[in-house]
Amino acid sequence: MRRLVSEIYSGVMEAxxxxxxxxxxxxxxDEEEARNLLERLLHRIPDVEVIGKASSADEALDLVxxxxxxxxxxxxxxxxxxxxxxxxxxxxxxxxxxxxFVTAHAxxxxxxxxxxxxxxLLKPVLMNQLTDTILRFKAERQHVLHEKMADRVYEKPNRxxxxxxxxxxxxxxxxxxxxxxxxxxxxxxxxxFGKDKREIVTVNLGRIEEILAPYSFYRISRSAxxxxxYLSKVDRQKKKCLLVKAxxxxxxxxxxxxxxxxxxxxDSLTDPLF
Numbered sequence: 001m002r003r004l005v006s007e008i009y010s011g012v013m014e015a016x017x018x019x020x021x022x023x024x025x026x027x028x029x030d031e032e033e034a035r036n037l038l039e040r041l042l043h044r045i046p047d048v049e050v051i052g053k054a055s056s057a058d059e060a061l062d063l064v065x066x067x068x069x070x071x072x073x074x075x076x077x078x079x080x081x082x083x084x085x086x087x088x089x090x091x092x093x094x095x096x097x098x099x100x101f102v103t104a105h106a107x108x109x110x111x112x113x114x115x116x117x118x119x120x121l122l123k124p125v126l127m128n129q130l131t132d133t134i135l136r137f138k139a140e141r142q143h144v145l146h147e148k149m150a151d152r153v154y155e156k157p158n159r160x161x162x163x164x165x166x167x168x169x170x171x172x173x174x175x176x177x178x179x180x181x182x183x184x185x186x187x188x189x190x191x192x193f194g195k196d197k198r199e200i201v202t203v204n205l206g207r208i209e210e211i212l213a214p215y216s217f218y219r220i221s222r223s224a225x226x227x228x229x230y231l232s233k234v235d236r237q238k239k240k241c242l243l244v245k246a247x248x249x250x251x252x253x254x255x256x257x258x259x260x261x262x263x264x265x266x267d268s269l270t271d272p273l274f
Contacts, residue, residue: 027053028060029075045134057081076103087115165201176215180245182208182225195248220254
């Protein structure tokens, strides 16, 4: 549970920070004046870093492989290899970079769409159009991060059906759903499957918590780890929590700080009615 909430929080922070992460840009144009002009415009846009300039497709390919820019501002007509040929090399070498074609010729727009260019700008480049391109790139990157975050949180991990725990005489195979709670016993741990049914395993509770981290378990105290599947009630005044499995009930002590933490974790994953 703690790991799940941590992943959710990290994902949210990652998505929130995505718009302020520097965009690494490479300018590719055989005309020096055009390269310098576009560089000056990009310097006026926050969060954009020009990591290099290239005057040919071959030079650009080396820079893309070594520097891995986020965006390549690419002229179409260049000596030897043109911009579209360079994009073919990007695909050949599996280079994950977005391309913005920058050209004086509007007739290349259809081909730009065919090669899935991120954008197409006509020379002379206008500041408002360039800014719009950068803003759309930021928005798309944030959207991708949100999707990755959702996949990470909601995907079903490849978990084994049963987990092997060593005992003093051998080992047991346990499905996490069978476990009601675990209780520390010095360097050993009592795994309770019911009120009176238990097994003693030869690992401490801290290690048990790590093993069961992908599942719905929560450490309510230094000595107890509960399966939230069976959590039925928390009494703030008595500092107790109630676990119910089938017809069996177990009350366990839970300190006030853990009561508050548990409630926050539960609220983050559900919509409380009150």
